[in-house]
Amino acid sequence: MAGRLGKAALQWQPALLARRGLEGRAARWRAGRGDIVIAKSPNDPKSNICKRVIGLEGDKVCTSNPSDFLKSHSYVPKGHVWLEGDNLRNSTDSRCYGPVPYGLIRGRICFKIWPLNDFGFLRASPNGHRFLDD
Incomplete structure (x- = not known):
């Protein structure tokens, strides 16, 4: 364990704390x-x-890139989510590989622990406008 922590600390990469789903399976959550x-x-x-989860099953999502003049939309199928960075x-x-099945989700990020000056809860999406209500 100490070797892993030392290696991670030397790389100075952001570290996040994930919470796994019930019984270790995120599909139940x-x-x-x-x-x-x-x-x-x-x-x-x-x-x-x-x-970040942008759309849930049945949601209408924008499938085009922000710079596209004409916007395209699609619906997230049952048992899937729409993920975007x-x-x-x-x-x-998901704009490249499509909707992601719930079965591929391993956990939810709940806390950022590294770097220390950014320690705490995660911020809201800078792309909140991509959440469609209709």
């Missing part, structure tokens, strides 16, 4: 719009992704 989650990457099952211009997310 339902994500909420705006939650930040850890999920298995739909493109590479060996890696994890950290993204906070940096929309440089994020591989």
Whole structure:
């Protein structure tokens, strides 16, 4: 454990605290719009992704990039969520790989613990305008 902490500290990467779902399965816990989650990457099952939940099953979501003149929309299918990164211009997310099944979600991020000057609860989405109400 000490070796892992030392290595992480030397890299100076942001550290987040995740909460796993009931019985270690996030699928039993339902994500909420705006939650930040850890999920298995739909493109590479060996890696994890950290993204914000933009849409839940049945929600209408904007599937186009912010710079697109014509906006396209789609509905999130049952058993899936729509995930997007906070940096929309440089994020591989549901706009690339489509809706993500609940079964790929591993946990929810609830707290940022590193760097110390940014310690605390996570901020609201800078892309709140992407949450569609209709």
